[in-house]
Structures are given as C-alpha cells and as structure tokens.
Amino acid sequence: MNIAIYGAGAWGTALAISASRSGHAVQLWARSSGQASAMQAARENARYLPGCALPPALQVRAGDATCLAEHLAACLAARSALAAPEPETAPDLLVIATPTAALRGTLAALRHSPAPVAWLCKGFEAPRAPDACGLLPHEVQRQAAPALLAGALSGPSFAQEVARGLPAALVAASAHASVRQALVQAFHGPALRVYANDDLPGVEVGGAVKNVLAIATGLADGLQLGLNARAALITRGLAEITRLGLALGARADTFMGLSGLGDLVLTATGDLSRNRQIGLRLAAGQSLPEAVQSLGHVAEGVYSARTVWQRAQSLGVPMPITECVVALLDGRLRPADAVAALMSRLPRSEPV
Numbered sequence: 001m002n003i004a005i006y007g008a009g010a011w012g013t014a015l016a017i018s019a020s021r022s023g024h025a026v027q028l029w030a031r032s033s034g035q036a037s038a039m040q041a042a043r044e045n046a047r048y049l050p051g052c053a054l055p056p057a058l059q060v061r062a063g064d065a066t067c068l069a070e071h072l073a074a075c076l077a078a079r080s081a082l083a084a085p086e087p088e089t090a091p092d093l094l095v096i097a098t099p100t101a102a103l104r105g106t107l108a109a110l111r112h113s114p115a116p117v118a119w120l121c122k123g124f125e126a127p128r129a130p131d132a133c134g135l136l137p138h139e140v141q142r143q144a145a146p147a148l149l150a151g152a153l154s155g156p157s158f159a160q161e162v163a164r165g166l167p168a169a170l171v172a173a174s175a176h177a178s179v180r181q182a183l184v185q186a187f188h189g190p191a192l193r194v195y196a197n198d199d200l201p202g203v204e205v206g207g208a209v210k211n212v213l214a215i216a217t218g219l220a221d222g223l224q225l226g227l228n229a230r231a232a233l234i235t236r237g238l239a240e241i242t243r244l245g246l247a248l249g250a251r252a253d254t255f256m257g258l259s260g261l262g263d264l265v266l267t268a269t270g271d272l273s274r275n276r277q278i279g280l281r282l283a284a285g286q287s288l289p290e291a292v293q294s295l296g297h298v299a300e301g302v303y304s305a306r307t308v309w310q311r312a313q314s315l316g317v318p319m320p321i322t323e324c325v326v327a328l329l330d331g332r333l334r335p336a337d338a339v340a341a342l343m344s345r346l347p348r349s350e351p352v
C-alpha cells in the first residue's frame, strides 16, 4: 500500500517505521521543513523518537496539511490525465498523527480525499465556544470533513516499543468496513496485531479518558499511596470510562477490549506514558507548566480532562476521579486533598 502519515511526532514516526518495515511505501510528513531536513540527514527523528533508525525506503516530506492535500490532488490529476509515466502514486490511506488540537484543521484540509483517512489522536477537542461541548474526533470529522471515509487507530501502544519492533496489539475503529480493512492491511504485521471494531465512539472514549486517569495513577504512585490504591483507581476509572462511553452511544464490551482496559492498564502503569509522567511530576512538586514543559511531548489528558468532565456533567454521568484531576490541574485541589476527597465519598455498589 501507499501510506501518507501526517505529523512526525513520536507516534506518527513509530507507525511509519513499522509500516515501512512491513514493505509498504510510506511517506512521513513533517510540517516543519527544518525537522524534515534533519530527519532526512540523520535518518532518525532525533527530536521525538531518538535512537530509532528510519528504514531506507521510508520517505520524509516537508509540508503542512494543505501541502499534503495539494500533493494528493496532483497525484489524482496526473492519474486521471493518464500521464505516462505517472509522476507519483496517490496514497491509498492517509493517517493523521497530530495532537487532537490540530485534528480539525488537518481534516478540513484533507476533506476531499478519496482515500480513507484515519487519526491516531486520543483526546477530546476543546469546546470552541463558552456554551459548546468539546467533541470526540469522529464528531469533529462530521463537522469538518463529513464526506470522508474515516476512522481511528487506537489501543495500548507506546511509540518507543512499536518502533523497536516489540509485539503490540491495536484496534482499527470505523463505521466503514473498508476503512477498518485499509487500517488492518496497512499496519497488521509480524510485530503488530490490528483488531477491527465498528464501535468508533467507544474506541475514542477509551483512548481519550484513559489519559486523564493515567494522570491520577501517576499522582497516586508519586505520592506512594501503594499498589492497592493504583488498582482501585484503574478499576473505578474503567467504570468512569464505561459510564461516559455508554452515555455517548458506545457499546459496553468495547471497554473490555484494547482501547478500554488495555490502554488504561498500559498508560496508568507504564512509565513511558507522558500522562502518567505528568501525575508523577505534579506529585514531586512541579507546577503544571513545569511538568508540561519538561515533558517535551503532548500529554493529551492535560487538555482533555476539563472537556471530559464538562461533557460528563452535561450528560449527568458521575466521574469523581476525573473531577479530582480537573481540580488538581486547575490548582483548586492539592494532591493530598484529592485523596481525601475520593476516600470520603459515600459508599456505593458495584458494578456501576
């Protein structure tokens, strides 16, 4: 397949390396020409994924989403004019590997793509007006690029491990079977299993909310609250994810899968998680700006927590752990007080 990946951060680069190793023709687009030249010269993404060599066949391109859209249009025009020889083959699949905040603009630029478009980002878009709700990626796509054949690739996957060829399992989510198939064909390989799921809202809720909960477990671990507390946060966190997901039209069984339980366990317990690192750094006494600055990568939970909480409130869904994370990030609650706030809640019954 011909695959274009837009966004040369850690995850876009890792998946580009993986698909290229599987024999696909991959273009990795970096919006900064400086970053693209440095990657070409070193055959490594030293800024976002140091120590992982780019396979020789992997092409690095410079340009923003509009450049990629123009490239796509030029390839298609050449094909329809039966130009011989065809200058370049159009991508069969476009993958958006930017943070959620850049999704809307990127989708708008790519809105005429005849090829399927999939995003990797795990978050909610921030509300665009004071009285508006923050949106999941597929809701953003419905507004910004409704005609696209679209979906998401998600699941428990640290970029560094995928780039090293260590085994992992992902989930390809879309309402369209052709998009799920394209994602499986592109990324399923010797070290990556890609499962298909038609519950796109469920997969997106799992991917977005686990980031908020990983901040909570990072905090708890940083405060040395113990393994019991970590297990309690993960389990009750999964209950929060499931409640919100059901209210947003997802299926309950999705949350027992890769994008629910799987990604929550990975991100809440693995020190490679940037969201968990935010919690650890806050517990160590750093301010939020210091923690974000020292990370050098996006930690989506920082930007999604408030939106998740607002969306839950508008649906009448209780999310006490998320509420505490929001209060902590806002500086309204100190870490030790958050523990007291959670422990002093009234007794409840499982499994709700």
Ligand SMILES: NC(=O)C1=CN([C@@H]2O[C@H](COP(=O)(O)OP(=O)(O)OC[C@H]3O[C@@H](n4cnc5c(N)ncnc54)[C@H](O)[C@@H]3O)[C@@H](O)[C@H]2O)C=CC1
Pocket (backbone or CB within 6 Å): 006, 007, 008, 009, 010, 011, 012, 031, 048, 065, 097, 098, 099, 100, 102, 120, 121, 122, 123, 157, 158, 159, 160, 296, 297, 298, 300
């Ligand atoms: N790193 C990981 O292990 C995984 C990350 N993800 C998700 O993938 C998304 C991207 O994460 P990472 O690559 O890790 O982030 P990163 O912080 O390593 O890199 C972000 C990249 O996005 C680029 N970018 C930001 N705004 C852009 C725009 N408007 N246009 C083009 N590029 C833009 C930055 O230049 C940078 O290259 C996030 O939503 C994250 O939650 C999902 C699974 C695994």
Ligand SMILES: O=C(CO)COP(=O)(O)O
Pocket (backbone or CB within 6 Å): 122, 155, 156, 157, 158, 211, 214, 263, 266, 267, 272, 273, 274, 275, 276, 298, 299, 300
């Ligand atoms: O989504 C991820 C793993 O599946 C990466 O998590 P972080 O963004 O917390 O690093």
